[in-house]
Amino acid sequence: MPQMGESIAEGTITRWMKKVGDTVKRDEPIFEISTDKVDAEIPSPAAGVLLEIKVPEGQTVAINTVVARIGEAGEQPATAAPAPAPPPPAAKAPEPAPPPPPATPPPAAQAPAPAAPRPAPAPAPPPQAPPREAAEPEGGRVESIEERIRRKSSPLVRKIAAENSVDITQLEGTGIHNRVTKNDILSYIENRKVASAPARSTAATAEPLETGRAEPAAPAAPAAPATPAPAARPAIAVTDRDEVVAMTKIRRITAENMTLSKRTSAHVTTVFQVDYTALARLRDANKDSFLQKNGVKLTYLPFIFRACIQALKDFPQVNASIDGENIVYHKDVHLGMAVALDWGLIVPVIKNADEKSILGLARSSQDLAERARTKRLKPEEIHGGTFTVTNPGVFGSLFGTPIIPQPQVAILGVGTIEKRPVVVTDERGSDALGIRTVGYLALSFDHRLIDGADADKFMATVKKTLEKGEFDLG
Numbered sequence: 001m002p003q004m005g006e007s008i009a010e011g012t013i014t015r016w017m018k019k020v021g022d023t024v025k026r027d028e029p030i031f032e033i034s035t036d037k038v039d040a041e042i043p044s045p046a047a048g049v050l051l052e053i054k055v056p057e058g059q060t061v062a063i064n065t066v067v068a069r070i071g072e073a074g075e076q077p078a079t080a081a082p083a084p085a086p087p088p089p090a091a092k093a094p095e096p097a098p099p100p101p102p103a104t105p106p107p108a109a110q111a112p113a114p115a116a117p118r119p120a121p122a123p124a125p126p127p128q129a130p131p132r133e134a135a136e137p138e139g140g141r142v143e144s145i146e147e148r149i150r151r152k153s154s155p156l157v158r159k160i161a162a163e164n165s166v167d168i169t170q171l172e173g174t175g176i177h178n179r180v181t182k183n184d185i186l187s188y189i190e191n192r193k194v195a196s197a198p199a200r201s202t203a204a205t206a207e208p209l210e211t212g213r214a215e216p217a218a219p220a221a222p223a224a225p226a227t228p229a230p231a232a233r234p235a236i237a238v239t240d241r242d243e244v245v246a247m248t249k250i251r252r253i254t255a256e257n258m259t260l261s262k263r264t265s266a267h268v269t270t271v272f273q274v275d276y277t278a279l280a281r282l283r284d285a286n287k288d289s290f291l292q293k294n295g296v297k298l299t300y301l302p303f304i305f306r307a308c309i310q311a312l313k314d315f316p317q318v319n320a321s322i323d324g325e326n327i328v329y330h331k332d333v334h335l336g337m338a339v340a341l342d343w344g345l346i347v348p349v350i351k352n353a354d355e356k357s358i359l360g361l362a363r364s365s366q367d368l369a370e371r372a373r374t375k376r377l378k379p380e381e382i383h384g385g386t387f388t389v390t391n392p393g394v395f396g397s398l399f400g401t402p403i404i405p406q407p408q409v410a411i412l413g414v415g416t417i418e419k420r421p422v423v424v425t426d427e428r429g430s431d432a433l434g435i436r437t438v439g440y441l442a443l444s445f446d447h448r449l450i451d452g453a454d455a456d457k458f459m460a461t462v463k464k465t466l467e468k469g470e471f472d473l474g
Contacts (some may be wrong), residue, residue, distance in 0.1 A: 001013075001033070001055075001062065001063050001064060001067055002033075002042055002063065003063045003064070010062045010063060010154065010155070011060065011061070012034045012035070012058065012249055013033055013055055013056070013058070013060075013061075014032045014033065014034045014058070014248065014249060015031065015032040015057055016031045016053060017030055017031055017032065018030050018050050019050070020050055020051065020052060020053055021050065022049070023049055023050075023073070024044045024047065024049070024050055024070060025044065026043075026045070026047040027043040028044050029041040029042065030050070031067070032375065034248070034250060035379070038378070038379050038382055039250055039343075039346075039375055040375050040376070040377070041374075041376070044070065045070075046070050047070075048070040048071055048073065049071055049072065049073050050068060050069075051071040052068060053067070053068050055067040153168050153173075153180045153185075157182055157185050160185050160189075161185055164185075164189050166188065168180055171188055172184075181252055183255065186263075190263075248343060248344065250341075250343060250346070251344055254344055254345055257405070257406065261403050261404050261405065261406050262403060264406055265404050265409070265446040265447075266447040267401070267403070267404065267446070267447075268445055268447045268455070269442055269444045269445075270443050270445070270452065270456055271441070271442045272440065272441050272442075272459045272462075272463050273438055273439070274438065274439055274440070274462075274466050274467060275436050275437070276437045276438060276439060276466060276469075277469075278467060278469030279466055280417075280437040282471065283298055283300065283303075286473055290359075290473060294359055294362070294363070296359075296362045296363050297366070298362060298473075300414075301337075301365055301391060302358045302361040302365065303466065303471055304389065304414060304441075304462075305335060305337075305350075305353060305361045306358060306465075306471060307461075307462045307465040308389060308412060309353055310465060311465070312333055312354075312458075313354070314458075315457065316330075317329070317449055318409065318410045318445070318455075320449060321408065322407065322409065322446070330386040332351075332352055332354060332386070333352070333353045334349050334350070334351050334352065334387075335389065336348070336349050336350075336385030336386075336387065336388035336408070337349075337368065337388070337390075337391075338389070338390035338391070338402075339368070339369050339373070340395075341372065341373060346372050346377070346382060347382060347385065348369075348371075348381050349368075349381060349382060349384055349385040350364045351384070358471055358472065368381065385408060387408060387410060387411070387412075388405050388408060388410075388412070389411070390402050390412070391413075392415070393414045393417060395416075396416050397415055397416060398416060398440055399413060399441070399442040400413045400415075401413070401442060402444050404444055404445070404446055409445060409446040409448075409450060410443060410444065410445040410450065411443070412462075413441070413444070414441060415439045415440035415441065415442065416439060417437060417439035418437070418438070418439065419437050420436065420438050421433055421435060422438060424436065441459065441462065443455055
């Protein structure tokens with residue numbers, strides 16, 4: 001399992017692209033992995049024959065773990081021989097010891113019965129103590145509590161658990177192989193707060209009362225219903241005509257991040273219509289020569305990126321983050337660009353986008369999009385964004401209300417750009433119906449930091465820059 005970044009401690013094998021006995025070439029993709037940061041195809045470090053697959057699909061292992069063996073062409077594929085199966089029963093031989101305690105109940109019917117229950121609990125704790133420190137997996141090997149926690153969660157989940165004093169082993173995960181996801185632990189922490197809140201409010205109500213009438217307030221506390229709330233999900237009727245498929249890693253991460261963002265930010269969206277006619281003329285006049293000279297297509301996106309970057313300099317609160325009760329104003333613009341993949345959504349980041357020209361933005365965006373689709377992105381290329389642009393208009397959407405990627409405070413959605421009839425006013429103030437190239441831009445912003453007036457001023461600045469259509473194509 002390769003090291004995919006400084007902050008990545010483990011990865012999940014999502015697909016083996018070769019099977020045991022197959023010939024592999026050096027640098028040929030051999031399996032796919034998924035981490036908290038990125039999905040990637042892993043090339044073979046050597047040429048030869050795949051002799052053994054040690055880690056099956058769907059299993060998560062720490063970095064530097066051996067997941068397969070590659071050997072010479074003449075070697076035979078290794079066969080798994082789980083001989084250690086007999087030892088586990090031998091280790092469990094001491095377990096018949098518990099039956100003697102049940103033999104004590106017959107005397108329990110006599111008068112000395114009270115004395116019998118006291119010695120009975122004594123043997124009970126020993127068998128229950130080991131599970132707290134170790135668990136025995138299917139292979140018969142004793143698994144430590146630390147290994148069990150690593151198997152059930154990602155580094156991010158373990159960090160959240162440590163900060164909130166949560167025992168991960170006590171949680172039932174909704175991820176593949178019952179792994180505890182970020183959404184699972186955040187829901188648990190939130191429900192725990194909700195459950196404890198009624199108890200505190202009841203105690204506060206009872207304190208001022210000096211009579212015994214404060215006691216009836218306790219039964220009225222809704223603390224008990226608060227705990228089963230997460231389990232009380234609507235039942236889904238599954239028939240033999242339905243197909244049940246486990247979520248992919250990228251789908252689970254997307255779901256967790258979107259839910260977290262909606263819980264965190266006060267989302268508001270403002271929509272502006274932009275007249276791209278002048279910009280369309282500039283683009284049409286230069287797109288062929290631009291492609292021939294630079295080898296990249298000249299789309300509308302680099303111009304929109306440049307207009308946003310200029311406006312972010314005038315409105316630094318849009319290029320910021322909230323850290324508790326502090327505001328972090330980012331001096332550099334690291335521009336995220338959402339890329340739709342066949343298997344999910346990913347947001348690579350153009351680092352230091354404010355230092356790039358239209359040509360630099362065009363090259364960076366097309367390079368990141370291409371490598372995202374071929375699973376060749378590096379972990380550091382998909383985090384650290386300070387502002388994001390998403391382009392659902394490429395699929396024909398007029399506009400949407402995108403969800404803000406945390407810890408950013410704004411995201412711009414680009415609607416489809418097309419010719420429409422609009423009212424045009426000439427220099428003498430006369431109105432006429434004309435054909436213009438127009439489209440909508442939608443800004444979702446975090447109202448905790450950005451006021452509506454500032455968001456609209458930011459959008460008005462972007463609109464003005466685009467409608468002027470004055471850009472240097474160098």
